[in-house]
Ligand SMILES: Nc1ncnc2c1ncn2[C@@H]1O[C@H](COP(=O)(O)OP(=O)(O)O)[C@@H](O)[C@H]1O
């Protein structure tokens with residue numbers, strides 16, 4: 001399968017998948033015991049006010065009709081209004097997506113920067129004390145509840161030592177928006193102080209998110225290196241006298257990376273899920289925190305919008321990962 | 335004439351979960367310059383283990399060298415010294431059993447060939463400089479012609495090549511460094527019969543043309559007979575007989591060799607199955623390891639291991655009761 | 667079988683995992699007996715709120731004056747019940763779906779797998795939060811929410827494993843000999859793919875415990891009368907940095923429990939999965 005037909009096949013499935021996702025969440029949100037109109041109108045609302053709300057949001061129509069009109073709105077780029085922020089959901093999502101992406105990509109960068117060299121080292125020095133130590137650490141890293149780790153880091157670095165801010169994304173006004181990534185925007189604007197503030201705010205959430213991800217990168221890389229070293233192609237090269245450094249840093253490394261890249265989608269999904277919790281604890285103004293708050297406040301339009309947005313994000317990420325994998329492994333995905 | 339490959343009194347065991355397996359016992363084997371020697375034996379008798387010992391690719395943690403020596407062109411291959419390392423890929427090259435798994439699937443064939451030459455080939459010390467890069471490319475191109483492959487395979491990935499093409503590339507890679515000795519471990523078992531014959535005759539032709547010695551391991555007596563000058567027969571980790579190709583088939587002396595020959599299918603004769611089974615590698619029989627299956631067995635066979643002794647010029651047998659030279663008819 | 671057990675026993679990490687899970691299960695069963703203050707699950711003791719660890723209250727007390735150690739023991743009950751039932755139910759849904767979709771190669775099975783992919787297209791935690799919130803916080807609803815979000819994992823695993831052996835000779839020959847699909851699936855395919863299922867079950871319990879704790883942390887788990895580790899950690903937030911011990915014990919409890927199941931899963935993988943058994 002060449003990459004074009006792969007992309008085409010994937011894109012063909014994007015619409016049905018997102019449709020199915022919306023249908024699931026829609027049904028979920030409308031068979032609720034809580035009356036959303038009640039919530040929207042507020043605690044002290046009279047029956048008449050509630051009724052007006054019901055009509056305004058269309059809650060009085062049959063479910064399929066509601067869903068159809070929702071889909072029509074979505075198709076025209078209108079995700080409705082958040083009952084909580086009173087702003088168009090598209091705007092809410094657009095302002096929060098860069099924050100989440102900045103967090104996730106920073107965490108991914110940290111995880112690979114930490115995980116790949118350590119994983120290679122463990123694979124090469126199998127059964128050494130370093131290997132054993134890192135095995136313990138990486139198994140542990142995958143067992144820690146991220147919200148608890150986040151709180152412990154806050155306790156130590158913010159409350160006790162006072163080195164890093166407790167929560168939030170930046171001190172003062174953010175730099176002019178170019179990319180939406182504060183670190184990059186501050187760099188572009190040449191604002192050193194804002195850059196340092198943004199970096200300090202990013203440090204703890206990104207670290208919390210990166211640790212378990214780094215743990216799994218270490219495991220994948222280690223196993224990849226061990227598998228590659230024991231592969232017949234490496235035995236052949238050793239027998240043919242290829243210098244060890246060439247075998248390891250060119251041939252083994254690429255084999256190990258190719259197996260790790262197949263797991264990249266998994267790791268990114270893992271980071272996205274982790275972001276939901278980490279953003280809540282650190283008050284990070286991203287999609288995850290938005291989703292949790294919307295769900296807890298029964299702000300269903302916002303939940304639907306978030307679902308659509310993350311669903312699309314996951315599909316795009318998976319597609320990119322598959323393309324990357326095809327670029328690394330000429331055999332293509334079978 | 336001194337031997338190019340010289341294996342003497344070489345013994346090796348593997349540590350396994352259920353004990354130590356003495357897999358090779360006092361192997362004596364020599365390959366002279368320009369000679370093609372077949373190493374023949376049933377699968378599991380230790381051919382690959384001998385080859386891995388020469389190439390230095392034994393599993394470090396489990397292989398236990400009990401004694402003896404292996405030299406290539408006078409260089410000790412067991413100590414893992416610098417001289418041994420620089421012998422591999424220059425004076426000594428290798429054709430593997432599985433030509434598919436032996437390529438790295440992620441790099442083009444050309445990359446893998448060039449890396450071999452750039453870092454290994456004799457006299458190519460400054461192969462990275464412009465003019466010698468051209469020499470390398472010319473050598474590769476000439477070698478592809480010699481193994482009858484199109485130049486276009488250099489830009490392909492291993493999975494895009496057929497099994498026969500892959501093994502031709504492997505032979506090209508073994509020839510390119512202009513070695514003195516090539517070791518081939520069952521180079522054709524992964525191929526179908528017609529391809530087998532083609533690849534074997536290619537290997538023999540190139541070796542003869544260039545005066546390269548070959549140690550050719552196979553379980554297939556007929557294949558060995560096709561291309562070898564001399565043949566060594568192994569049984570369960572012991573060399574039982576070494577002789578020139580002609581003398582070998584007409585006048586083999588070891589009971590195991592005779593039975594092996596009789597087991598070959600041949601028109602007008604039923605092939606005979608050797609009774610009994612291959613011994614347990616953890617507890618091989620004492621003395622001659624073939625003794626439980628041997629028709630001529632006596633008490634001494636399980637007491638003392640027969641030494642490999644010359645029985646005719648250039649013909650060695652390790653047996654207490656070898657068949658007489660003209661006994662071919664009595665057995666069949 | 668004994669050989670498998672022996673190999674498992676040689677794996678020190680897996681044994682360590684068992685040494686965590688074993689006592690934990692016992693602690694959960696005997697919580698009413700072991701807990702120094704079994705009534706602290708419901709009682710308030712405002713006179714001793716937020717006390718640091720002491721001989722009296724080993725792990726300190728919480729904001730209601732409850733003994734954290736006692737609540738921790740009862741929390742083990744909640745956690746193990748929740749994770750055990752959830753994983754069991756998710757297996758009951760996911761394994762048949764994966765088997766059927768893997769056995770038949772037609773449009774229907776394709777569609778079935780697409781449905782699982784829809785479920786996998788958003789972070790599981792978000793679906794779980796949404797469902798739990800919709801149904802209202804209770805132990806039963808948390809189990810339902812987690813089951814509904816986790817069955818696709820097993821469906822996909824079983825589907826992939828079934829597909830990979832679907833065309834093996836022993837399956838084909840069973841079909842050729844006239845065995846019914848039902849028989850082939852139950853007698854031939856299921857035993858052949860049991861190892862990866864067992865491995866993932868152990869690791870899946872660990873993952874479920876983490877997600878369940880997250881639900882509790884967000885206030886969507888069982889109500890306060892059933893002590894839950896995630897909720898205990900959430901309660902402690904308002905009392906940081908003074909009450910440092912408050913979140914420490916429940917956090918470590920989650921960590922050790924998940925670690926235990928993961929280690930045992932790893933141990934199973936090493937002895938059951940031939941692909942990972944490479945060389946010395
Ligand atoms: N790494 C190893 N560990 C333990 N035993 C081995 C190992 N490699 C080979 N053996 C054993 O050594 C014997 C010889 O194997 P091998 O050299 O591969 O035979 P051949 O190449 O003639 O088929 C066999 O009994 C095999 O089981």
Ligand SMILES: [Mg+2]
Pocket residue numbers: 378381382519520
């Ligand atoms: Mg072999």
